[in-house]
Amino acid sequence: MSQQIRRLSRRAFLQWTGAGTALALAACAPATVQSPGTGEQAPAQAKTLEFWMWNTFAPPADEIMEQKLREWAAANNVTIEISRDSDGNQQTKVMPALEAGTLPDALFVGSGPALLMMDAGGTRELTDLFAEIGEAHGGWLPKLTEYVTREGEVHFLPYSIDTPMVQYRQDIFEEAGIQVPEGQWTWQETRDLCLQAQQFTEEQGKKMVGWGFGVVKQQHDGWCHDLFRNMGADLWDETGQNIILAEQHMEEATKALNFAKEAWDMGLFPDDAASWDWSSNNKAYQEDQAILVINAASIYVWATQNKPELAEVTGLAPKPKDVRDTTNAGLRYTVVMTKDVRDEATTLDLIRALYDKEIYAPWLEAGFVANVLHEYDDLPMWTGKRAQFNLAAQLGVYGGYPAPYDNAAMADLLGPNDPIGTMTVRVLLDGWTPEEAILEADQFSKDVFRRYF
Numbered sequence: 001m002s003q004q005i006r007r008l009s010r011r012a013f014l015q016w017t018g019a020g021t022a023l024a025l026a027a028c029a030p031a032t033v034q035s036p037g038t039g040e041q042a043p044a045q046a047k048t049l050e051f052w053m054w055n056t057f058a059p060p061a062d063e064i065m066e067q068k069l070r071e072w073a074a075a076n077n078v079t080i081e082i083s084r085d086s087d088g089n090q091q092t093k094v095m096p097a098l099e100a101g102t103l104p105d106a107l108f109v110g111s112g113p114a115l116l117m118m119d120a121g122g123t124r125e126l127t128d129l130f131a132e133i134g135e136a137h138g139g140w141l142p143k144l145t146e147y148v149t150r151e152g153e154v155h156f157l158p159y160s161i162d163t164p165m166v167q168y169r170q171d172i173f174e175e176a177g178i179q180v181p182e183g184q185w186t187w188q189e190t191r192d193l194c195l196q197a198q199q200f201t202e203e204q205g206k207k208m209v210g211w212g213f214g215v216v217k218q219q220h221d222g223w224c225h226d227l228f229r230n231m232g233a234d235l236w237d238e239t240g241q242n243i244i245l246a247e248q249h250m251e252e253a254t255k256a257l258n259f260a261k262e263a264w265d266m267g268l269f270p271d272d273a274a275s276w277d278w279s280s281n282n283k284a285y286q287e288d289q290a291i292l293v294i295n296a297a298s299i300y301v302w303a304t305q306n307k308p309e310l311a312e313v314t315g316l317a318p319k320p321k322d323v324r325d326t327t328n329a330g331l332r333y334t335v336v337m338t339k340d341v342r343d344e345a346t347t348l349d350l351i352r353a354l355y356d357k358e359i360y361a362p363w364l365e366a367g368f369v370a371n372v373l374h375e376y377d378d379l380p381m382w383t384g385k386r387a388q389f390n391l392a393a394q395l396g397v398y399g400g401y402p403a404p405y406d407n408a409a410m411a412d413l414l415g416p417n418d419p420i421g422t423m424t425v426r427v428l429l430d431g432w433t434p435e436e437a438i439l440e441a442d443q444f445s446k447d448v449f450r451r452y453f
Contacts, residue, residue: 047346048079050104054087054333057282057298060305061367068359069350078346088278091415098122103338105347111331111399112411114156117338119408123155124337129348130154133355138374147331147398147405155336157351160369162332163392164222166190167285167299168292169197170315172208176200184318184325187230190292191263197291198268210268212290214276215428217421222328223294224260224424229401230322231256235419235445240403240410241453245419246442250435252323257427257434264428274429286310294319296332297389298368316388329396332369409452419445 051069055062066082073080083104085093094113097103098120109117117123130148134140144158166185173180176197181189194210201208213223228234233252237244245253263269270276270284284290285299286307293299303311319327335354341347353359355373364371365381370393382390400406413419419441426437 046077046079047343048081049073049106049343049347049350050081050083051350052083052085052104052107052109054090054108055084056087056367057279057296058301058367061363064366065359065363068363072350072353072359076346076349078350080350095120098338101340103340105341105343106335106337106351108159108333109156109336111156111334111406112414114331114334114336115406115408115411117336118150118155122339124339124341124344125153125155126157126337126351127152127154129351130157133157133352134373137355137376141372141374141394143398144372148334150405156334157336158331158372159333159335159354160331160364160367161372161393161396162296162330163370163389163396164294164296164319164328165388165392166292166294166315166317166319168194168315168317169208169313171313172197172201172291173315180315181317184327185320187227187259187320187322190320191259191266191268194292195266195268201291208288209270209284209290210292211263212281212284212293213269213273214280215264215269215273215425216276217425218416218418219421219424224256225420226294226319226328227260227322228253228256228420229326229328230320230324231259232323234402235413235441236403236410236449238402240400240405240407241449243442243445243449245445246438250438253423253438254434257423257437260424261427269428274425296368297370297386300386301368311385314385316385318388318392326397326401327392327395328398328401329370329393330399331372407452409449412451413445413448417444 053062053065053069062084066084069080069082072078081104090110090113094103094107094109095116098117103122114123130145134145140158141161148154148156148158168180170180173193178193178196178200180193185193191211198208198210211223219225231252233245233249233256235245236242237248270280270290272280281290281293281295282299282302285293285295286302288310300311300314300316303314335351337344337347337351357375360371360373361376361379364376364379370390371377371379377390398405400410422444423434423437423441426432426440427434
């Protein structure tokens with residue numbers, strides 16, 4: 001790793017993560033083999049692996065993954081211990097486990113925590129395996145090789161691409177006589193058209209919220225991050241090592257904050273936007289409370305399975321644009337092998353199996369993310385409306401923009417006190433001026449980056 005990036009101290013880890021959580025482990029029964037020369041069945045010398053996964057907003061996919069992992073383990077004489085925890089607990093679980101020496105052999109983890117693990121020396125190099133898996137499955141999607149290769153090495157393998165989209169009530173717009181733009185909407189259109197649609201529902205006696213967006217520090221739907229980036233405001237420069245918000249992007253950040261405040265004053269947000277948790281965006285759309293949301297395919301997939309009449313009237317579009325038309329595509333899950341792996345050869349076999357069609361294809365089809373390998377571009381799921389998510393995965397920009405990729409400093413910065421979310425809260429809820437909010441965010445960001453560069 002670059003000498004410019006300092007290893008995090010134990011105190012820095014604990015400040016960032018807080019306390020870790022206890023693990024709940026469930027194991028498969030060991031296989032048996034026939035003893036030579038006796039004809040009797042005797043216990044085999046089973047290999048043991050520990051793997052962490054997470055409960056997502058697509059429970060059927062979680063169940064399929066665990067079932068497939070256990071089937072693989074049984075077929076390969078492996079006792080696999082699987083820990084499942086809430087997806088939102090990654091940051092409070094992974095790094096304390098690294099510090100305590102209690103990491104599993106391998107795990108799913110978002111790209112941000114994966115970078116922190118790599119920076120702390122908590123992962124094994126997987127450069128050769130990355131090339132092997134890509135060659136076996138038609139190659140990796142565009143930009144992935146560049147994104148995961150850090151100083152010539154690969155320490156985390158892409159597993160799924162999260163491509164949030166605009167999801168909206170097409171039927172409401174049609175009933176109101178509102179012409180919906182084709183392709184990517186502008187933020188101005190997204191505000192003005194949703195306000196018209198909201199007013200229409202109010203006139204009909206059942207007011208719906210125009211924008212199903214939360215206003216909290218850590219934005220689960222990332223709407224304010226998109227707004228800032230689309231309007232030309234950046235926290236850091238193209239090297240990803242220098243904070244430039246106040247010095248170079250005060251005007252663009254002010255424009256974004258004023259635009260958000262105007263939408264807030266128009267009443268486009270939910271009344272309880274300040275208290276939204278990680279599932280409120282989903283709930284508001286699923287329960288006919290919001291006209292437009294920005295989120296991953298989890299909402300649309302849920303509707304197709306549980307409320308098909310809602311899926312039928314749901315329209316999909318890329319996220320909005322302004323001076324930039326960039327839309328993000330994040331690695332919701334990556335696969336890492338940890339530094340404390342007990343059986344490296346068997347763990348490598350497990351990771352290879354995760355990408356085979358017997359496991360990967362059914363997991364994708366039951367979930368809400370896009371594939372990372374070209375072999376799976378032609379799955380039946382990528383037809384009709386849902387094809388928009390696959391397209392966004394191939395066109396989007398990854399974390400770190402405008403830098404080529406993100407780093408541990410960015411992952412730390414965009415944690416619970418995310419400066420972009422905090423600026424939004426300050427202006428919309430706390431009554432701060434944009435300049436006050438920007439200066440606070442700039443100083444906070446510089447303090448975080450100073451620990452790394």
